[in-house]
Amino acid sequence: MKLIRDFVVLLSCLMVGKGMAALLPFAFPGSILGLLLLFFLLSTQLLPLSWIHDGGQLILRHMALLFIPVAVGLLGYTDLLSDGLGxxxxxxxxxxxxxxxxxGRLYQRMLS
Structure with missing residues (x-):
């Protein structure tokens, strides 16, 4: 039941971000807005980390599997990719x- 709550919170942030992106007069990825919303909620502690921790860990643990469809899709464009490889x-x-x-420059400025 806890994982379902975690996924519902993560998906809610994604859907709100996509809704916000649809309202903007310029193109902006809704997933980025959703991540910024999630960051805001976590950093202001309006959303406890425990509400998304286990679901986020599960997604991160299986992240490699989520990239397999993208890699397979790229195989269809090998001729185009080989032309622009350089x-x-x-x-x-x-x-x-x-x-x-x-x-590196920013880090040096922060230290001095």
Missing amino acids: LIISSALSGLVLILLVV
């Missing part, structure tokens, strides 16, 4: 380096 790799590496530099 661009994909260079974008990923440059993004990683940029993130590391920004986070």
Whole structure:
């Protein structure tokens, strides 16, 4: 019964986020708004962590299974992916380096 409550709370945040996204005059992912809502509720302690802990742990434990359909779907686009492989790799590496530099710089500023 506890897992059902956990999933209902998580799905409620997702559905409210999707509803908010539908009301916005610009495109924004509803799932991100739902996560921000969940973060707000947890950080203000309006929603106790115990209400979503077990359900969240279950989802995280089986996260790899949730990505299998995405990986299988990508197999249909191997020709397109192989054409842009260099661009994909260079974008990923440059993004990683940029993130590391920004986070490192922010951390240095926080220490001084």
